[in-house]
Structure formats: structure tokens, C-alpha cells
Amino acid sequence: MEGSKTCSEKQQDKEFQVTDQTTSLSRRNIVTVFLTCSIIDFAAIIDQNTLSVSLPIIGASLGASNQVSSIAAAYFITSTSFQLLYGRLSDIWSRKHIIVAGLALFFVGSLGSSFATSITHLIIFRALTGIGGGGLVTLVQIVVGDVVSLRERGKWQGIIGSVVALSHGISPIIGSKIASYSPDSWRWIFRLSLFTSIVTTLMVVFFLPLKKVDGNWKKKVKTVDFLGMVLTLAASSLIILGLTWGGVMYPWLSVHVIVTLILGAFSAIVFLIWEWKGALLPLLPRKQNAVFFLFQGTALKYSIVSIFNSRMVQATTTTTFISGWNYLVQTYFIPSFYQLAYGYAPTRAASMLLPIILLQTASSTLGGLIVSWRGRYRESLIFGYTLWSVGLGLHCLLTPSSSLAMQLGYGFLLGFGTGQCFQPSLIAMQAAVGKEHMAIITGVRSYLRDLGGTLGLAITGSILNRMLLNAFSYAATNKLASLSSEQIQQILRNPTLLLTVTDTQILEKADMIKSLTLAAYFKGFRLVFILSTSLGILSILVTILFIPQVELKVEKIQNEKEVESSQVPV
Numbered sequence: 001m002e003g004s005k006t007c008s009e010k011q012q013d014k015e016f017q018v019t020d021q022t023t024s025l026s027r028r029n030i031v032t033v034f035l036t037c038s039i040i041d042f043a044a045i046i047d048q049n050t051l052s053v054s055l056p057i058i059g060a061s062l063g064a065s066n067q068v069s070s071i072a073a074a075y076f077i078t079s080t081s082f083q084l085l086y087g088r089l090s091d092i093w094s095r096k097h098i099i100v101a102g103l104a105l106f107f108v109g110s111l112g113s114s115f116a117t118s119i120t121h122l123i124i125f126r127a128l129t130g131i132g133g134g135g136l137v138t139l140v141q142i143v144v145g146d147v148v149s150l151r152e153r154g155k156w157q158g159i160i161g162s163v164v165a166l167s168h169g170i171s172p173i174i175g176s177k178i179a180s181y182s183p184d185s186w187r188w189i190f191r192l193s194l195f196t197s198i199v200t201t202l203m204v205v206f207f208l209p210l211k212k213v214d215g216n217w218k219k220k221v222k223t224v225d226f227l228g229m230v231l232t233l234a235a236s237s238l239i240i241l242g243l244t245w246g247g248v249m250y251p252w253l254s255v256h257v258i259v260t261l262i263l264g265a266f267s268a269i270v271f272l273i274w275e276w277k278g279a280l281l282p283l284l285p286r287k288q289n290a291v292f293f294l295f296q297g298t299a300l301k302y303s304i305v306s307i308f309n310s311r312m313v314q315a316t317t318t319t320t321f322i323s324g325w326n327y328l329v330q331t332y333f334i335p336s337f338y339q340l341a342y343g344y345a346p347t348r349a350a351s352m353l354l355p356i357i358l359l360q361t362a363s364s365t366l367g368g369l370i371v372s373w374r375g376r377y378r379e380s381l382i383f384g385y386t387l388w389s390v391g392l393g394l395h396c397l398l399t400p401s402s403s404l405a406m407q408l409g410y411g412f413l414l415g416f417g418t419g420q421c422f423q424p425s426l427i428a429m430q431a432a433v434g435k436e437h438m439a440i441i442t443g444v445r446s447y448l449r450d451l452g453g454t455l456g457l458a459i460t461g462s463i464l465n466r467m468l469l470n471a472f473s474y475a476a477t478n479k480l481a482s483l484s485s486e487q488i489q490q491i492l493r494n495p496t497l498l499l500t501v502t503d504t505q506i507l508e509k510a511d512m513i514k515s516l517t518l519a520a521y522f523k524g525f526r527l528v529f530i531l532s533t534s535l536g537i538l539s540i541l542v543t544i545l546f547i548p549q550v551e552l553k554v555e556k557i558q559n560e561k562e563v564e565s566s567q568v569p570v
Contacts, residue, residue, distance in 0.1 A: 019212075019214060021091075021211040022146050022211075030147055033208060033209065034144075034160065035203075036200075036204060036207045036208055037160055038159070038163040039196075039199065039203055040136050040137075040139075040200050040204070041136070041164050041167065042167050043136070043193065043199075044134075046170075046193070046196065047106070047110065047133055047190075047192075047196070049167070049168055049172055050178070050189045050192070051175060054175045054176060054179035054186055054189060056068060058179070059119070062117075062118060064119035067119050068119075069244070071122055074127040075126045075129060076130065076453075077236060077240055077241070078127045078130035078134060078233075079130035079131070079133060080236050081233040081236040082130075082131050082134050082135055083135065083443050083447035084232055084444065085135075085225075085283060086098060086135035086443055087138065087142065087439040087443025088225065088281065088283055088443070090439055091439050092213065092215075092281075095139060095142055095211070096204065096209070096210045096211075098139060099208070100201060102132045102136050103132065103201045103204065104132065105129070105131050105132025105133075106193070107193075107194060107198070109125045109126065109129025109130070109131070109132060110125075110194050110197060111190075112125030113125040113190040114187045114191050129193075137164075138442060138446040140160065141426060141445075141446070142443075144156055144157055145439075146211070150431055150552050151375055151552035153368075153426075153427055153430070154367075154368040154370070154427055154552075155365075155371075156368070157368055158364050158365045158366070159368065161364035161365070161368065161419070162365045162419075164364075165415075165418075166357060168331055169356070169358070169360075170357075172335055172350035173350045174192075223281040225280070227278075227279070228274055231267055231270055232271050232283065234264070235264050235265075235267035235268035238264030239265070239455075240458060241260050242258075242261035243455060243458035243459060283443075284444070285437060310432045311546055312428065312429075313429060313432045313441070314546070315543070315546035316428050316429040316432065317444065317448050318539075319381075319539045319547075320425060320429070320445050320452070321448045321449070322452060322539045323425065323452070324448065324449030324451065325455065326388070326532045327418060327453060328456055329457060330356070330414065330418075330532070332457060334353060334356070335352060335353060336349070337521075337525050338352045340517070341518060341522050352407065352411065353411075355411035356412075356418070357415060359414075359415030359416040363415065363418070363419025364420075364422065366419075368423045368424075375552045376552075377424035377425075377431075377549070378547060378549045380424040381424050381428065382540065384420025385417070385536055386417070387413055388417030388418050388420075388421060388536050389417070391411070391412075391413035391415075391417055392529055392536055393533040395414070398410070400522065425445075426445060427552065429441055429445055431550040431552060432550065460528050460531075463524055463527055464521065464528070467521070467524030468520045470520065472516070
């Protein structure tokens with residue numbers, strides 16, 4: 001019983017409680033905090049997306065065009081895998097300290113990338129950048145939950161969401177302009193990240209509130225689930241690598257792909273068992289009373305309520321995974337679609353994202369304001385997923401003769417629907433759990449969104465490559481044109497080579513090859529859009545059937561004195 005506990009036992013129990021980091025701020029300070037949060041998101045996303053249209057140039061500069069996909073993969077694997085850890089670390093050490101640590105890793109990774117002399121060096125430093133940059137967006141969302149009430153988060157997150165959308169839209173254009181200036185100018189992409197990281201760090205240090213988290217640092221280190229971190233990194237990395245390799249570097253039934261996927265699945269199972277039975281302070285909270293850790297001969301016990309017991313959490317995590325899949329696929333592959341299928345120049349292809357981004361920006365802000373005004377998120381989600389799915393479905397109908405008005409119009413629908421989904425889904429997920437699990441559920445959301453996006457990119461790439469291989473096989477069988485296996489692999493790894501052909505053997509068959517690839521890419525992208533539309537329809541059904549409306553309260557944010565005495569059991 002609580003009353004029978006000694007002072008020593010109570011103090012030991014306190015070591016495994018989460019400090020309430022909510023902070024009461026004036027309106028002016030809230031605006032300053034959200035400006036800082038917007039700059040953090042801008043810095044992370046600009047770094048992430050400026051490379052999307054610049055990889056072929058970087059590969060040519062480093063003499064490794066066949067390995068450029070590994071540059072992006074390294075960032076996405078580490079940024080995804082560490083998402084679960086950031087929420088828990090911010091509970092243990094405070095939001096501000098972990099943001100500064102993430103920015104430090106981000107800076108070091110960008111600095112190393114800017115001076116990389118080989119593709120291996122660049123891959124390593126991009127992986128390091130991913131560790132730092134991946135958690136920044138998640139931590140921003142956690143900070144939002146600390147400084148404003150659940151109902152008010154809609155309008156503020158909508159504004160931040162518009163910054164995120166705008167960053168996604170302009171970063172490919174910035175990247176293509178910088179990288180195409182000279183053979184070595186791509187390094188300025190990473191030097192731009194150095195500047196943004198310095199500015200962001202200064203803003204965090206001076207303007208972001210710090211809520212002290214009590215406890216000895218050694219005991220805090222003991223509570224970190226390092227094994228869980230390693231297991232989730234292994235599981236995510238192996239599964240993503242297996243799906244990325246399949247059909248591109250190795251056949252789907254090859255030993256490389258099968259063994260990698262099996263090891264990834266095994267790591268995921270071990271991770272879940274460890275989180276369920278072994279971790280002292282698990283990355284994924286569980287519902288269980290058990291003995292976990294011995295300290296000075298005394299067994300410490302604590303109770304954690306599993307966030308996944310909620311049907312609403314199960315539903316919102318499902319739609320989050322799908323949203324991550326569809327969003328990253330459309331952000332990365334719509335420019336590729338117009339570049340490869342329509343033959344647009346890189347800058348023009350990247351600018352085709354602007355209609356989507358502009359409408360997404362406006363829609364995100366409007367959607368957040370509506371949620372805050374009405375106190376309801378369910379209708380916004382249903383409307384958003386419906387419009388998003390319609391936009392994706394209409395992209396299936398595009399042909400080589402489709403007008404620019406159709407291309408832009410479908411993009412408008414896509415952007416407006418997308419903007420209605422992200423912020424209301426986060427609010428719905430946070431409304432389903434107590435504030436003691438707010439940081440954890442936000443990290444889980446970011447992890448699943450990024451995992452869905454990374455898997456979506458891998459599978460979409462595999463679909464497009466399969467269509468291209470089928471076209472080349474058909475051409476060779478019917479003696480229309482034939483390419484060596486080496487030439488085919490070069491094209492699969494860097495399809496834009498078809499737009500700037502220098503190989504004399506390919507030049508001799510250029511018209512036939514371009515005709516084949518045009519048809520193959522249109523067929524492949526149609527399958528991609530059909531798959532994305534189907535997933536969007538699934539999101540609509542899940543939202544209607546399993547996501548209820550929860551009252552969004554305007555709860556009081558605690559002041560400094562109240563927070564000092566507020567400890568929330570994990």
C-alpha cells in the first residue's frame with residue numbers, strides 16, 4: 001500500500017516517473033516558440049528534400065552513379081529507426097536538451113557530407129545526419145503539446161504544417177538549382193544545412209523554454225532502453241534494405257533479399273518481446289505489473305498502461321502509416337513522373353509539386369483553425385482522406401496527351417486533401433492517450449509515418465523498375481532493341497540517364513528506347529497511383545468505422561510552481 005512505503009521506496013519509485021513538462025506561456029512567448037519550431041522543421045525538411053533531384057549529379061561527381069540510392073536510404077533508415085527513442089529521451093532529459101543534441105548531430109553530419117570525397121563517406125555522414133534530423137520534427141510536435149492545450153493545437157500545428165508543406169515544395173527546386181550550377185556545387189546543399197542548423201540552435205537556446213527534469217544523470221542513463229533502440233534500428237534497417245534491394249540490386253527470391261527480410265522480421269519480434277517483458281522504461285508502454293530492475297538490492301515495480309489498448313490509437317496508427325506512404329511517394333515520385341514520363345527538365349518537374357504544396361499549405365492552416373474553432377477533427381479527416389484519394393485516383397487517368405490544366409487541377413485536389421489530414425490525425429492520436437504518454441505517442445506516430453513512407457518509396461521503386469525490365473525484355477525478345485545487363489542496371493539505378501544519353505550504343509537506339517520507357521513508366525506510375533488510391537480508400541473506411549470523436553478540452557497549462565510538484569507515473 002502507498003501509505004506503508006518508506007521514504008526510500010517512494011524516492012526509488014520517483015526515479016521511474018515522468019516529469020510533466022507542460023509550460024504556461026504568454027501569447028507573445030507562444031508565438032516566439034512556434035516561430036522557433038517552424039524554423040526547426042524548415043531546417044530538417046530542406047536538408048532532407050533538396051537531395052531528391054540532385055542525386056544523379058552527386059553520383060556523377062563522386063564517380064558512383066550506381067550507388068546514389070544508398071545516399072537517400074542511409075538518411076531514411078536512421079531517421080526512421082530513431083523516432084521511437086526521441087520521445088522517451090525527451091521525457092528523461094527534457095525536450096530542449098534533446099533538440100540541441102539532435103541539432104549537434106545534424107550539424108556534424110552536414111559538415112562531413114559537405115567535404116565527402118567518396119560515396120562511402122557521404123553515405124556514412126548522411127546516416128549520421130538522419131539520426132539528428134529525424135527526431136527534430138517529432139520533438140517540435142511534442143513541444144507544441146507542452147505549451148498549448150489539446151483543442152488549441154489544431155491552429156498552431158496547422159501553421160507549422162503549412163511551413164512543412166512549403167519546405168517540401170521549395171526544397172527540390174532549391175536543390176536542383178544549387179546542384180546544377182557547377183559539377184561540385186552540390187556541396188553547397190549541405191553547407192546550407194550548416195547555416196540553418198546554427199541559426200536554429202541559437203533560436204532554441206534563447207527562445208525555447210526549458211523545463212528541468214529531476215534525477216541523477218547516471219540513473220537517467222540506466223532508464224534508456226538502448227537494447228530496444230538497437231533492435232528497432234536492426235528491424236527497420238533490414239526490412240527497408242530487403243525491400244529496397246528486391247527487384248533492383250537482387251532478384252526478389254535471392255538469398256540476399258530473403259535472408260535480410262527474415263532477419264528484419266526476427267529483430268522486430270525480439271524487439272516486441274523485449275518491450276513486453278524486459279525493458280526498464282520501454283519505448284512502447286505496456287500494461288503490466290512486474291519486477292524489472294534491481295537497485296541497491298531492492299526490486300522496483302511500476303505499472304504502464306499500453307497505448308495500443310485503445311481502438312482509436314490502433315486506427316490512427318494505421319491511417320498514419322498509410323498517410324506516410326502516400327505522402328512521401330507523391331512528394332518524391334511526382335517530380336520523377338513528370339521528368340521521366342513527360343520529359344520535363346528537372347526544375348520544371350520539381351515545380352509541378354508547387355500546386356500541391358500551395359494548396360496543402362493553405363489547407364493545413366485552414367484545417368487546423370477549423371479543428372480549434374469547432375473542437376472536432378473527425379469530419380476533417382474523412383473529408384481530407386476522401387479528397388486525397390480522389391486526387392490520387394485522377395492521376396491514374398493522366399496520359400501523354402493530358403493538358404497542363406489537368407495536371408495542375410489534379411494537383412490542387414491532391415494538395416487540399418493532404419493538408420486536411422496530418423494535423424487532425426495527430427490531434428486525434430494525442431486525444432486518445434493521457435498526457436503522460438503524449439511524447440511517446442507522438443514518437444510512435446512519426447516512426448510509423450516515416451516507416452510507411454520509406455516502405456512506400458522502396459515498393460514504388462520496385463514497381464517502376466519491374467515495368468521497365470518488362471519493357472526491355474519485350475524489346476529484346478522481339479528484336480526491337482537490346483541493351484546489355486550493365487546498361488539496364490545503370491538505367492534502373494538512375495533513370496534520368498535516359499534523358500541525357502551519352503552511351504553511343506544507347507544513342508543508336510534512342511528513339512525506340514525512349515518510346516519503350518515512356519510506355520513502361522506510364523504503366524508503372526498508373527499502378528503506383530492505383531495502389532495509393534486503394535490505400536487512401538482504406539484510410540477513409542478506417543476513419544469512418546474506428547475513429548470516434550473525443551472532446552477536445554481547453555485544459556489549463558500548468559505554471560512553473562505547479563509543474564515542479566507534478567510527477568506523472570509512467
